[in-house]
Amino acid sequence: MMKIGLQLYTVREELERDFEGTLRKVAELGYSGVEFFNYFGRSAEEVMALLEETGLTAIGAHRPYDALLENADAEIDYILKLGSPFLIVPYLTEEQRSDWSSVAANLRILGEKCREKGAVLLYHNHDFELREKSGGLTAFDYLYREVPADLLQVEMDTCWVYYGGYDPVQYIGSYAGRLPLIHLKDMKRQEDGSAETVVLGEGEVNLAAILEAAEQASVKWAIVEQDFCSRPPLDSVADSIKWLETNYKQGGNIHV
Known part of the structure; x- marks a missing residue:
């Protein structure tokens, strides 16, 4: 059964002001798990104690590419x-992705280190992996062709697949069996062509089709993320989970 979590980047400013209080609020809103991106100076033992207190599950962590390359064992x-196997490469700068073959080689090395320790490496996409090409493929498909599934799993940001010009439902189906996590995000396209991330259900992404496809692909977690919020982030993530509860909980397929 797919569970619903929150990528904590959405509430980054709140976490910086009050890390413990923000996690407690996220739990109160009804999210089952959280995906970290920064530990705000807390030890793993301190974070784990807070997770146990709130009942939240650590889904995994987005950690900077350079930090993973330099400090893989510690990460x-x-x-x-924290009780999670999932360590995720969240983003590549233009310089870091100037040579996709080098990225693939580094991901193989990181994936092997993760496998040796009982962890799982994943890669989280933006739209540029769908727009840039390597080896005759999108950079997205190239990475997963070059790095075997036992060394690299998929965390698909379905909104960025959509914004990149592809069908996220089709992409989910293509990576079924290698796709434990998805990011669930909505957006509105602006006049200049840029994307404004919005509360779930307020944009143009076909979330219902994505959720159905994710269920069929045996995705473990659908992770809500809103990169930038036009109103207070905690209000935004509250509205997003309410939308999920209203639209999907009654079907019994989504566990919130």
Whole structure:
């Protein structure tokens, strides 16, 4: 049964002001788990104690590409202490992705280190992986062709697949069996062509089709994320989970 979590980047400013209080609020809103991106100076033991207090599950962690390359053992050990195997590459700068073959080689090395320790490496996309090409494929498909599934799993940001010009439902189907996590995000396209992220159900992304496809692909977690919020982020994530409860909980397929 697919569970619903929150990518904590959405409430980054609140976490910086009050890390413990913000996590407690996220739990009160009804999210089952959280995906970290920063630990705000807390030890793994401190974070784990807070997770136990709130009943939240650590889904995994987005950690900077350079930090993973330089401090892989420490990063892996930290997330394993939180009870999660998932360590995720969240983003590549233009410089970092100037050579996709080098990225693939680094991901193989990181994936092997994760596998040795009992962790799982994933890669989280933006739209540029769908727009840039390598080896005759989108960079997205190229990475997963070059790095085997036992070394690299998929965290598909379905909104960015859509914004990149592809069908996220089709992409979910293509990676079924290699796709434990998705990001669930909505957007409105602006006059200049840019994307404004919005509360779930307020944009143009076909979330219902994505959720159905994710269920069929045996995705473990659908992770709500809103990169930028036009109103207070905690209000936005509250409205997003309410939308999920209203639209999907009655079907019995989504566990919130």
